[in-house]
Amino acid sequence: MDNPRSDQPPYFLRSKRLGFRPWSEQDLSLAIGLWGDTTERKHGVQYWPLFLLEDGEHVGCCGIRPYDPTQRLYELGVHIRSSYWGRGLAEEAASATIDYAFEKLGATALFAGHKPKNNASRRLLEKLGFQYTHAQLYAPNGPRTPLVPSWAWAQTRLEAIS
Numbered sequence: 001m002d003n004p005r006s007d008q009p010p011y012f013l014r015s016k017r018l019g020f021r022p023w024s025e026q027d028l029s030l031a032i033g034l035w036g037d038t039t040e041r042k043h044g045v046q047y048w049p050l051f052l053l054e055d056g057e058h059v060g061c062c063g064i065r066p067y068d069p070t071q072r073l074y075e076l077g078v079h080i081r082s083s084y085w086g087r088g089l090a091e092e093a094a095s096a097t098i099d100y101a102f103e104k105l106g107a108t109a110l111f112a113g114h115k116p117k118n119n120a121s122r123r124l125l126e127k128l129g130f131q132y133t134h135a136q137l138y139a140p141n142g143p144r145t146p147l148v149p150s151w152a153w154a155q156t157r158l159e160a161i162s
């Protein structure tokens with residue numbers, strides 16, 4: 001699928017307003033723009049970069065990464081640049097990613113974790129159909145991280161997540 005920037009790989013996935021492509025070596029400035037903003041840095045996730053289809057602007061990242069590969073469980077993550085918050089882009093990106101995970105990658109279930117006080121994440125996950133399953137140590141944040149609520153996509157095999 002076309003990307004308006006001919007020096008970059010084509011989009012492999014599109015939603016109504018967004019295009020997804022892999023990271024490239026030229027993307028350092030995009031990563032700094034996303035994670036260098038202290039408004040956003042505290043949440044830290046990394047996935048495919050996202051671009052507005054209408055003008056190619058980088059708005060954040062969204063995607064999945066392996067959670068339990070033997071059971072085809074993936075972890076969903078989304079991170080939108082603060083200047084684009086409140087426009088429904090996280091919901092749009094995550095919805096496209098969820099469809100991609102189940103339909104193209106054969107996921108059996110999706111997991112998502114968030115900090116207890118991150119109301120934006122909780123609301124977003126509720127809207128996407130995730131259901132609270134349990135609290136667990138969230139490994140990506142390191143062994144000293146306190147227990148945080150973790151959420152799991154309720155479509156299939158919730159019992160596999162523990």
Ligand SMILES: CC(C)(COP(=O)(O)OP(=O)(O)OC[C@H]1O[C@@H](n2cnc3c(N)ncnc32)[C@H](O)[C@@H]1OP(=O)(O)O)[C@@H](O)C(=O)NCCC(=O)NCCS
Nearest residue numbers: 043078079080085086087088089090091119120121123124
């Ligand atoms: C969480 C985040 C992805 C939301 O992005 P966004 O594009 O502003 O979200 P959307 O516009 O799609 O909103 C989705 C829902 O979340 C709600 N929401 C967004 N920010 C919120 C906030 N600060 N507090 C409460 N609800 C919030 C929206 O109101 C909307 O629900 P509604 O339709 O009932 O009003 C964004 O704030 C972000 O990137 N934060 C840093 C990284 C992070 O926390 N990622 C989440 C990991 S799961």
